[in-house]
Amino acid sequence: xxxxxxxxxxxxxxxxxxxxxxxxxxxxxxxxxxxxxxxxxxxxxxxxxxxxxxxxxxxxxxxxxxxxxxxxxxxxxxxxxxxxxxxxxxxxxxxxxxxxxxxxxxxxxxxxxxxxxxxxxxxxxxxxxxxxxxxxxxxxxxxxxxxxxxxxxxxxxxxxxxxxxxxxxxxxxxxxxxxxxxxxxxxxxxxxxxxxxxxxxxxxxxxxxxxxxxxxxxxxxxxxxxxxxxxxxxxxxxxxxxxxxxxxxxxxxxxxxxxxxxxxxxxxxxxxxxxxxxxxxx
Numbered sequence: 404x405x406x407x408x409x410x411x412x413x414x415x416x417x418x419x420x421x422x423x424x425x426x427x428x429x430x431x432x433x434x435x436x437x438x439x440x441x442x443x444x445x446x447x448x449x450x451x452x453x454x455x456x457x458x459x460x461x462x463x464x465x466x467x468x469x470x471x472x473x474x475x476x477x478x479x480x481x482x483x484x485x486x487x488x489x490x491x492x493x494x495x496x497x498x499x500x501x502x503x504x505x506x507x508x509x510x511x512x513x514x515x516x517x518x519x520x521x522x523x524x525x526x527x528x529x530x531x532x533x534x535x536x537x538x539x540x541x542x543x544x545x546x547x548x549x550x551x552x553x554x555x556x557x558x559x560x561x562x563x564x565x566x567x568x569x570x571x572x573x574x575x576x577x578x579x580x581x582x583x584x585x586x587x588x589x590x591x592x593x594x595x596x597x598x599x600x601x602x603x604x605x606x607x608x609x610x611x612x613x614x615x616x617x618x619x620x621x622x623x624x625x626x627x628x629x630x631x632x633x634x635x636x637x638x639x640x641x642x643x644x645x646x647x648x649x650x651x652x653x654x655x656x657x658x659x660x661x662x663x664x665x666x667x668x669x670x671x672x673x674x675x676x677x678x679x680x681x682x683x684x685x
Contacts, residue, residue, distance in 0.1 A: 404542040411496045431506050434460045435490040443482045447500070449470070450480040451513075458489055461510035468502060468516045469648065471515040486645045501526060501534045517598065520653045521609040533570050533610035537594035540566065542587070552579035552606050556617055563615075573614040574607045580619055600633055627653045634675075652682035 408671070415509050441457055447469075451462045472478040478500070484492045493511065497504050497538045501519040504514050516534060519526055540562055553574065560572035574581075585606040587596050597615070601607045608617045636644055642663045649656040663671070677685055 423564040425530045426539045427507050431460055431511060433580045434458055435493070435506070437486050438486060438604075439481075439484055439489050440493060441484045441492075443480050443484070447478045447480050448475060448476050449580045450482075454489070460489060462493075462504075462513065463507075463516070464502075464513040467520070468513050469516055471522070472500065473525055473527055473531070477527070480659065498538055499531065499535055501531045516594075518594075518603070518609045520603055521607060521623060521627075522611065523630050523653055526610075527612070529569075529612055530610040533613070533615060534594065536563075536566075536568055536570060537597065537615070538592050540568075540593040541598055542591060542593060548589075549584050549586055551581060552576050552583050552600060552604055552617070554586065555585060555587075555596060555600060557598070559615070562593065563592055570610075570613050570615060574609075575616065575618045575622075577619060580604060580606045584655045611629075624654050631681055632677060632685070634677045634685070636673045639673050639674050641666060644675070645671045648682050649684055 427532060437458070439454075439458060443453060447452070447464065447518075462530070469475045469478070476668050480496065480500075482496060483490070487495075497513060501516050502513050503516055507562050513632050518534060519530075522530065526529075536561075540559070542558070542562075550684055556572045556574040558615060560574075562571055563572070579610050581604065585600050585603050586600050597617075600617075601620075605620050607620045608615060609623075610616070611683070630647075630652060634647065634651065636647075645656055645658065645663075675685070
């Protein structure tokens with residue numbers, strides 16, 4: 404227990420840190436709403452650095468972002484930004500790349516859309532275009548009450564055909580999951596509706612070539628866990644290893660509270676070399 408006489412000394416730095424984080428976040432949000440003029444024709448990392456140099460807003464893209472893009476860190480970004488805010492520009496750029504952004508305490512963070520991670524490999528240009536098409540495909544209000552998985556799949560497929568899209572729905576959810584009901588917002592895109600399906604049912608989805616595939620979550624988990632990985636751990640705590648395996652496989656791990664702590668200390672340090680081994684085997 405911390406003696407009461409030391410509490411003020413601890414609280415003041417904590418409050419200062421919290422205030423600094425709030426101030427930094429507020430400054431970033433202010434900068435995001437300013438108009439910018441930038442021409443970009445370079446790799447994504449260099450483009451993000453150029454935006455930061457011109458606006459003062461740090462933009463971070465982690466390894467997971469580049470692991471999902473067609474050419475990783477060599478993915479090209481070409482854009483002419485004129486009379487738009489930085490927020491509008493980042494929304495457009497990230498949408499074309501299958502990414503989303505959030506404002507953190509110190510920087511803008513880019514993350515891949517969940518559907519991009521579920522592909523389980525680097526995406527293709529076709530698949531990025533599919534996500535962009537779904538985000539621009541609006542659902543009617545009458546479709547916003549309650550739909551089964553099968554009805555949602557048919558409705559989106561019909562709208563894609565009506566829009567003369569190159570994409571179509573490949574529904575492999577099965578008879579049982581097809582009957583699951585999804586509550587959807589009254590307004591939103593087809594992409595939002597599919598993500599609601601992922602949250603509310605045991606069905607999930609991802610783009611694959613020119614198809615929007617709907618499958619049971621169990622099937623996706625088995626597929627992702629079979630994906631080969633190459634990793635090396637030399638004296639790393641088992642909790643960190645499991646976290647890394649979860650990130651690399653794209654599968655969320657649920658660990659029973661206290662399970663890791665019950666492992667004897669001498670067995671928690673992992674030394675392991677994996678060469679093209681599945682996450683399941685690991």
